[in-house]
Structure formats: structure tokens, C-alpha cells
Amino acid sequence: MAMRQLEGAARAPAQWRALCAGSDRAFDRYLEREIYGRGGEEYLAAQKRRFAETVEAHAAAFGDGECFLMRAPGRLNAFLEYLDMCAGDHMSTTIDGDIPMAFAPRDDDTVVIRNASALFPERRFSIGEARARFASAPWGSGESAGLPDNWDNRTRVHPYHGGARGDHVNYCLAAFLRLAWDDPGLVRRGANITFGPSTIPLRAGTSSSSAIVVLSALACLRCNPARADALDVPGLCRLLGEAEWYVGTHGGANDQTTILRNEVNGILYNRHSREKLDSTPLRFLEGLRIVMANSLWEANKALGANYVFNLRKGWMDLGDDLLTAAIDHCASHAGPKGPGWALARVREHFGWTIDAPALPALDALDWRAVREKYRRFGSLDAGLLGVPQEAIAQLIMLLPAEIGPDQAGAALGKDRTALARDYTLPDEKDRVWRPRNAAVFFNTENILGRRIERLLGEAAAALERGVAPDSAEYDAFRRMLGECIERAQDTIRDDFMVSNEQLDLLLRIAAEGPGYAGGKLTGAGSGGCVCVFVREEEAEAMLAHLDRAYYGVPAHFERYRGALRALPDAAVRREMEENLARALADTPAQRRIVTFSRGACMLGL
Incomplete structure (x- = not known):
């Protein structure tokens, strides 16, 4: 596979240092125009210092042999959330904060990981031994009873197998392990890797973890070109998403796809609803900027962030299984189909509460066609299913607003072990899953995504036909985008319930500020950052x-x-109290006007 992300030459550390320390105008223009989308002597000098520090740390650890220099940005969900996790089309971009990495191939299958920060000690693993250990983890009883033995299920039952939850080495190991899982003979060479100073906010909802996965995967492919030749870009994007399952969060591939594929000043609409993942590039509006502001409430597993994420994934997966069962049941109906037949059939067969007196739009549906087109919650889109929006709304009403473990188990024929494995059991505070909330959220996000895509396309066309960016006609696009962003935050907060009081407070304060056009949280929620859309001036x-x-x-x-x-x-x-104190002592580092940088790539002219 010929990948732009892998294009670049290795250089001796002294050559990298000279390039970063000098005033090479061509290199500065390259960083400004092809990497970060922004310039300025001070800004570019800061980036070059980080690259130089990365190479210095690499040379100190591994010697003066040639190495590659690479970087990967953080992901910014400025528009939509979560849709990739249910085969829906997701929209995001990349920020100008990134993680640099120096690496060099080894002659054995060992991966040695160093970091420019003393907070992260050296770690190493053998690719072959790690694969063998994961493949030999117990299977066939307990949580794995009756499950096919594959990567999907193994990462559910044995996440970060043999390691510690949250350990930084898991993200690097995940990439090498996933690439070696299907074709171990094609991944024989390891790498000496050094991560440099990051400018991606930590635990702030901008996917620094996914950036590490992408960097590690690209290093693996550069060291093992035969494995790269066996992949195309959509296939790599899928594997990158699956790689991160190993660390214990069973998400989609949007973050990794955007981090891998985005262009300078670009937005990607990633089409997870298609059999082969594709991405549509979009152009952001003139005259708007995004301020990324850290709430300082860490999206940290110690505060339950992982539980909230996995439980919402449970709402989604359970709702998807319940809706699939309901669609199958209606599609198989061969009897009379009078008024109200679909509602009555689902209510009588499954027994969960459906608080709707009538759902007439469902009676005339071609249920077999719906079954054929429905893939997951991401398909709750009138265009994808080929049905009216009224029917989508009524399909959602077939789902229970709340359902507990006993009723869910009875409906799907699963015991509590299977429910815990597949959906994450709600704790004593939550008590129930809310699958209808999840369905409403994804339907709303689908509608907003299509609306934003049309809006950005119309705005780009307006500029091409000569409409001035400062005109009232073009300003209408800014107002409409702001309304979409506000609606996105409403459904994140009220339907999917992953905002928190700190994020809500920050957004309320931002809404009172100058030039405010809209705002929403970014990432999984439960803390982290918000995106504030603001007029450029x-x-x-x-x-x-x-x-x-x-x-x-x-x-x-x-x-x-x-x-x-x-x-x-x-x-x-x-640790977290110290993080808060440091953040409050350095306010300028907590909020920034972001530019949309290029995705992961080797550095080099």
C-alpha cells in the first residue's frame, strides 16, 4: 500500500537537530502550509523545539543511528459524537496540538518505548510473545462461553490482557498486536520508539490515546512493509479502530480515521454506514474560529469516565439488539396486518413497556426491506433506511424508555454474565439501561450531520460564485451552523446524558462571551473540553x-x-489535585484558538 502518511526519509539525529534549530524557510513554510495551517515565528519555533527534543531523547536512548520523525494530532469532535460506534456517519477534524515520535526499525520483534518525559519509564515487549500470550488466554468458559474466538470477543473478555488498565504501553501494544493478529508472519520487526513532548491536552476528550495508536501502527507498517502492502486505507482505518478495543474501550474507528486521513484546514465526514469506510472532505466556514477550552474536570477512569462510556455503549448495543429483534419479528409476520398490527406484535411478543397508544406509520412499512437496510443504530436515518422520518420516530418508540437486567435478559435470552459482558450492567445508581434515549440521540445526530454537510457545501458553493464572506448572505451560514451545534449539545446533554455540571457551566459562561456562535462538549463527555464557535474577530x-x-x-x-x-x-x-493546580496556574494553556492540522504523517520536505 502506498500511503502518504508513510512517505518520508530517515535522517541522522544531527541532521534533524540542524533542520529544527535552523531558519530554513522551506521547512517553516512546510510546517505552516502542509502540517499546522498556521504560522508565526514564535509558534513554528515552539514546534521545532519539540521535534528537536524528541530526536535528542531518542538519540540519548538508542544512539546516533538514523531515525524517522513523525507526528499525529488530537481529534476534535466539534460537530457530532459517538456515531461511528453504531455504524453511523461521523464528522470531526484534527487540532494543531500533536504528539511527535521518533522511531527506527529493529532487527528483532522487540518494541522498546521511551518518552521524553521522565513520568513515563522505558517499556518493552516482544510482538510474538504478546500475541501468543493473548491468543492463549482462557477461552470457552465463563464470560467467553459460547462466543466465537476472534479479536472482537477476545478484547471484550480479556482487555489489556496481562497488563494494567490505563497503562500507556497498552496503546502502543494494541497497534502492533492488532496488525500481527491476522498475519503474524508479516509483522516480524519491532522498533525503537521515542514519544516527544505532546501539545494535546491530557484526559480532555481530544483522543491523545488514539494518536498514540495511529503513530504506533504507522511505525509498525514502516518497519514491516509487507504488512502495509496487504492493506488499503479503509482497511487500515478499520484495524486502527479495532486495535484500541484492546485497551478496554470498545469504540468505533472515527477518531483513528480522522487522525490518519485529515488534511490541513479540513473536516472529515467519515461514512461508517458504508460497507467500505469512506471519508468526505468538507470545508469549514470563513469568519468562524473554534476555541477549545478545557473544563479541567478530567475525563478520568478514577471518576467513572470509563463506566459512563461503557454504559452508554451498553444503551446503544442493547437498544440495537432489541430493535433488531423487533424488526425481525415484524418482518417475519405472515398474518393479517390491520391498523396497529406492528405495535401490538412487538408489545405482545417482547413484553416491554411501549408508552405509545398508536404508531400508524409502522403499519405500512416494508419490514423485509427495513431489515435488509438496517445495520445498527447509525442506520436510524430516513435516507439510509429509505423510509419517512415519521416512521423513524415511531421505530424509536418501539424501544423501551427504561429496561432492567431481568427484562432485558428475558427478551434476548441472556443471563447476567452475558448482559454484563455485552452491555455493561448499570450500577445501583443507574439501575436500568435507556435504549430509547440512545436511539433518539443517534437519530438527532444523523439529522444534524446531513444538515451540516449540506450547509457547508452550500457555503463553499456560495464563495465560488462570488458571495463575500462578510455579506449577510454568507453570515446566514454561520448562524445556521451555530444552531446545529447548539442542538447537538442539547441531545448530548438531555438524551445521551454524557455532559456534566462542569461542562454545562463552562458552556453557559462561554455563551455570554463576545462573538459566541455555538458550543458543545467534545469527546466522550464526563469531563474534558468544549468547543466554542466564535466569530473570528x-x-x-x-x-x-x-x-x-x-x-x-x-x-x-x-x-x-x-x-x-x-x-x-x-x-x-x-495526582489529579496537582493537575488541577498546575492547570489553574497556567490558564493560557487551557484554552486556545485551534486550527485544523494535517493528520498523522512523517516529517520531511
Whole structure:
């Protein structure tokens, strides 16, 4: 496979240092125009210093042999959320914050990982031994009873097998392991890897973990070109998404696809609804900027972020299985089909509560055609299913608003072990799954995605026919996009319920700021960052407003401090309290006007 992301030459550390330390105008233009989409002497000098530090650390660890230099950006879900996890079309971009990495191939199958930061000690693993260990994990009883033995199920039953949850080495191992899983004979060479200073916010919903997975996979492919030759880009995107399952979050492939494929100043609409993953590039609006602001509430597993993510995945997967069962049941109906037959058939057969007196749009559906077109919740789109929007809304009403483990198990023929494995059991506070909420969320996101795609396309066409960016006609596109973003946040907060009080507070304060056009959380939620859409001429003023009205008010962080004080692990509590103190002492690092950078790539002219 010829991949642009793998194009680039290895150089001696001294050559990299000279390139980064000098004032080579061609290299500066390359970074500005082809990598970051922004320039300025101070900004570019800061990036080159990070690259130089990465190479210095690599040379100190592994010697002065030639190495490759690569970087991968964070992902920004400025528009939609979660759709890739249910075969829906997702839209996102990449920020100008990134992780640099130096690497060189080895002659054996060992991967040695170093980091420019002393916080991360050296780690190493053998690709072959790691694969053998994972392949020999117990199978056929307990959680794995009755399951096919494949990557999907093994990562569900044995995530980060033999490792520690949250360990940074898991993300690198995941990439090498997934690429070696199907074709171990094609992944025989390891690498010496050094990660450099990152400018992606930590635990802030911008997928720094996915950036590490992508970087590690590209290093693996560069060291094992025969494995690269066996892949196309959509296939690699799929494998990258599956690789991250190993660390314990069973998500989709949107983050990895965007991090791999995005272009400078670009947005990608990733078509997960298609059999072969494709991406549609879109152009952002003139005259708008995005301010990414960190709420400072860490999206951390210690505060339940993993549980919230996995439970919402459970809402989605359970709802998908229930809706699939309902569609199958209606498609197989051979009896009379009078008014209300579909609702009555589902209600009587499954027994869950459907609080709707009538769903007339369902009676006339071609249920076999619906069954043929329905793949997952991402298909809850009138265009994908080929049915009216009214029918989509009524299909969603077939789902229970709430369902507990006993009723779900009876409907699907699963015991509690299988329910826990497949959907994450709700805890004592949650008690139930909310599959209808999930369906409403995904349907709304689908509608918004199509609307934003049309809006951005119409705006680009308007510019091409000579409409001025500062005209009232073009400004209407900015207002409409802002309305879509606000609606996206509404459904994230009210239907999917993954916002929290800290994020809501930050967005309320941003909405009072100069030039505000719309705002939403980015990433999985439960903390992290928000995206604030702001008129370009007011972007700097918005930063000052957030400094004063949000970061400058100590009382805004008391609830978070209280949550930290309640943590049982003293070491984790101290670490997170120190993170908060450092963040508040460096406010400018917590909010930034982002540009959309190029996706992962080797560096080189």
C-alpha cells in the first residue's frame, strides 16, 4: 500500500537537530502550509523545539543511528459524537496540538518505548510473545462461553490482557498486536520508539490515546512493509479502530480515521454506514474560529469516565439488539396486518413497556426491506433506511424508555454474565439501561450531520460564485451552523446524558462571551473540553472572557475538588489535585484558538 502518511526519509539525529534549530524557510513554510495551517515565528519555533527534543531523547536512548520523525494530532469532535460506534456517519477534524515520535526499525520483534518525559519509564515487549500470550488466554468458559474466538470477543473478555488498565504501553501494544493478529508472519520487526513532548491536552476528550495508536501502527507498517502492502486505507482505518478495543474501550474507528486521513484546514465526514469506510472532505466556514477550552474536570477512569462510556455503549448495543429483534419479528409476520398490527406484535411478543397508544406509520412499512437496510443504530436515518422520518420516530418508540437486567435478559435470552459482558450492567445508581434515549440521540445526530454537510457545501458553493464572506448572505451560514451545534449539545446533554455540571457551566459562561456562535462538549463527555464557535474577530476577546469569568473564579472548581476529595486512592487523588493546580496556574494553556492540522504523517520536505 502506498500511503502518504508513510512517505518520508530517515535522517541522522544531527541532521534533524540542524533542520529544527535552523531558519530554513522551506521547512517553516512546510510546517505552516502542509502540517499546522498556521504560522508565526514564535509558534513554528515552539514546534521545532519539540521535534528537536524528541530526536535528542531518542538519540540519548538508542544512539546516533538514523531515525524517522513523525507526528499525529488530537481529534476534535466539534460537530457530532459517538456515531461511528453504531455504524453511523461521523464528522470531526484534527487540532494543531500533536504528539511527535521518533522511531527506527529493529532487527528483532522487540518494541522498546521511551518518552521524553521522565513520568513515563522505558517499556518493552516482544510482538510474538504478546500475541501468543493473548491468543492463549482462557477461552470457552465463563464470560467467553459460547462466543466465537476472534479479536472482537477476545478484547471484550480479556482487555489489556496481562497488563494494567490505563497503562500507556497498552496503546502502543494494541497497534502492533492488532496488525500481527491476522498475519503474524508479516509483522516480524519491532522498533525503537521515542514519544516527544505532546501539545494535546491530557484526559480532555481530544483522543491523545488514539494518536498514540495511529503513530504506533504507522511505525509498525514502516518497519514491516509487507504488512502495509496487504492493506488499503479503509482497511487500515478499520484495524486502527479495532486495535484500541484492546485497551478496554470498545469504540468505533472515527477518531483513528480522522487522525490518519485529515488534511490541513479540513473536516472529515467519515461514512461508517458504508460497507467500505469512506471519508468526505468538507470545508469549514470563513469568519468562524473554534476555541477549545478545557473544563479541567478530567475525563478520568478514577471518576467513572470509563463506566459512563461503557454504559452508554451498553444503551446503544442493547437498544440495537432489541430493535433488531423487533424488526425481525415484524418482518417475519405472515398474518393479517390491520391498523396497529406492528405495535401490538412487538408489545405482545417482547413484553416491554411501549408508552405509545398508536404508531400508524409502522403499519405500512416494508419490514423485509427495513431489515435488509438496517445495520445498527447509525442506520436510524430516513435516507439510509429509505423510509419517512415519521416512521423513524415511531421505530424509536418501539424501544423501551427504561429496561432492567431481568427484562432485558428475558427478551434476548441472556443471563447476567452475558448482559454484563455485552452491555455493561448499570450500577445501583443507574439501575436500568435507556435504549430509547440512545436511539433518539443517534437519530438527532444523523439529522444534524446531513444538515451540516449540506450547509457547508452550500457555503463553499456560495464563495465560488462570488458571495463575500462578510455579506449577510454568507453570515446566514454561520448562524445556521451555530444552531446545529447548539442542538447537538442539547441531545448530548438531555438524551445521551454524557455532559456534566462542569461542562454545562463552562458552556453557559462561554455563551455570554463576545462573538459566541455555538458550543458543545467534545469527546466522550464526563469531563474534558468544549468547543466554542466564535466569530473570528472576537476570538481573542473570547479567550479573555473565559480567563476572567471561568478560570479566574475559584468557586467554579469547588464541586470538582469535592469529587477529588472523595476518591479512595490517595495517590490518584494527589495526582489529579496537582493537575488541577498546575492547570489553574497556567490558564493560557487551557484554552486556545485551534486550527485544523494535517493528520498523522512523517516529517520531511
